[in-house]
Each structure stands twice: as structure tokens, then as C-alpha cells.
Amino acid sequence: QSALTQPPSVSGSPGQSVTISCTGTSSDVGSYNRVSWYQQPPGTAPKLMIYEVSNRPSGVPDRFSGSKSGNTASLTISGLQAEDEADYYCSSYTSSSTSFGTGTKVTVL
Amino acid sequence: QLQLQESGPGLVKPSETLSLTCTVSGGSISSSSYYWGWIRQPPGKGLEWIGSIYYSGSTYYNPSLKSRVTISVDTSKNQFSLKLSSVTAADTAVYYCARLEGDPFGGVDVWGKGTTVTVSS
Numbered sequence: 001q002s003a004l005t006q007p008p009s010v011s012g013s014p015g016q017s018v019t020i021s022c023t024g025t026s027s028d029v030g031s032y033n034r035v036s037w038y039q040q041p042p043g044t045a046p047k048l049m050i051y052e053v054s055n056r057p058s059g060v061p062d063r064f065s066g067s068k069s070g071n072t073a074s075l076t077i078s079g080l081q082a083e084d085e086a087d088y089y090c091s092s093y094t095s096s097s098t099s100f101g102t103g104t105k106v107t108v109l
Numbered sequence: 110q111l112q113l114q115e116s117g118p119g120l121v122k123p124s125e126t127l128s129l130t131c132t133v134s135g136g137s138i139s140s141s142s143y144y145w146g147w148i149r150q151p152p153g154k155g156l157e158w159i160g161s162i163y164y165s166g167s168t169y170y171n172p173s174l175k176s177r178v179t180i181s182v183d184t185s186k187n188q189f190s191l192k193l194s195s196v197t198a199a200d201t202a203v204y205y206c207a208r209l210e211g212d213p214f215g216g217v218d219v220w221g222k223g224t225t226v227t228v229s230s
Contacts, residue, residue, distance in 0.1 A: 034214060038217070045223050047220070091216075096214075098158040099158070
């Protein structure tokens with residue numbers, strides 16, 4: 001299975017919105033609503049931010065939202081804050097396995 | 110609060126078998142609502158799903174690693190384990206144990222802190 005494609009980096013000023021894309025195929029993102037998003041600050045374990053495309057676990061701010069269109073899923077961070085600076089990874093179910101995205105570094109300017 | 114803790118050798122020789130154990134505390138590994146898994150991250154790179162297991166022993170593996178991976182569970186000790194055979198330098202990574210909610214490929218809602226395994230002679 002191939003890794004899902006994410007942009008290497010995105011950036012924004014505090015208060016702005018940024019969107020991270022996660023592009024797969026009709027064999028993964030396009031066929032299943034089993035997309036998750038994770039936030040990973042440097043040197044720490046990932047944290048679940050979104051599951052099943054658009055659901056937020058308890059405790060995750062509503063500034064984080066997820067969506068999907070065709071073979072591409074997206075994570076939007078609204079009202080960007082300094083604490084949001086981290087690496088972000090998507091994941092999707094595919095053929096009795098799970099694929100992760102290539103990762104995106106979010107920089108708060 | 111549920112916590113996961115990885116343990117095992119930090120250094121493994123090429124061609125040998127990597128063995129790690131994850132101890133679950135603050136909850137039961139026999140819960141019907143969850144699966145348990147392993148995910149790794151090579152230095153400076155992205156995440157890779159290794160596989161997952163249900164408390165009953167049902168296993169699910171990444172096809173690219175399936176021939177070398179064994180995941181097992183010991184409900185009496187509230188632990189699950191990973192064995193990866195015939196390791197090479199490419200298996201050097203931080204290995205995370207994880208809890209998956211609802212299905213063997215679901216979102217990981219609890220992560221261990223991770224343990225670094227280096228493959229080197």
C-alpha cells in the first residue's frame with residue numbers, strides 16, 4: 001500500500017485558518033469514511049484530533065474540523081494558535097490495513 | 110485513566126528478532142470495545158501501521174510486514190506483544206503501542222510514549 005499524500009508544510013498567522021489535504025485513491029480515502037487525523041508536536045506521541053472523517057474526540061477544540069471530497073480528505077484549523085504548531089498526519093483504512101499520510105508541518109508565523 | 114507503556118531492548122542486531130511488550134494500566138485489555146496495535150516511526154519520517162490484535166487473539170497485519178510480524182496478547186497480564194523477525198537497519202524506529210477504538214483499523218485514541226529501537230551490530 002502507498003502512503004497518502006500530504007503537503008510537506010503549511011503556515012499561517014495567529015487567528016488565520018489553514019487547511020491540510022490528504023490525497024489517496026478510490027481504494028482508501030475515496031471508498032471509506034475511515035479517515036483520522038493526528039497532531040504530533042516534536043518529541044511526543046501523536047494525538048487523535050479527528051476520526052471517521054469529521055468527528056472530534058472529547059477534549060479536542062472545535063477549531064479543528066475534518067471533511068472529505070472524493071479521494072481527498074482535509075483538516076482545517078480555524079483561529080490558528082501558537083500551540084497548534086506541530087506535524088499532522090492523516091490515516092485511512094485500505095484493504096484490511098491502514099495507511100498513513102506523508103505528514104505536514106504546520107508553522108504558526 | 111488508561112495508560113500504555115512499551116518495554117523491550119533498545120538495541121537489536123541485524124537478522125535477529127525485535128521483541129516488545131506493551132503493558133496496559135488503568136483499564137482492561139479484555140474490553141470488547143477496543144483493539145490494540147503497534148505503529149512505528151523511523152527517525153525523521155512518518156508513521157507506519159504494523160498491525161493490531163483483539164483480546165480474543167484475532168490479528169491484523171500490514172501486508173508489507175506480514176511475513177515478519179507476530180502480535181500476541183496475554184490477558185492475564187494485561188499485556189500485548191510485538192515480534193518482528195529478520196530485522197535490518199530499516200526497522201530502526203520509535204515503536205508505539207496503541208489502543209484502537211471500535212475496529213482493528215480504527216482511530217488510535219490512546220498512545221504509549223514510544224520506545225526507540227535501533228538495529229545495529
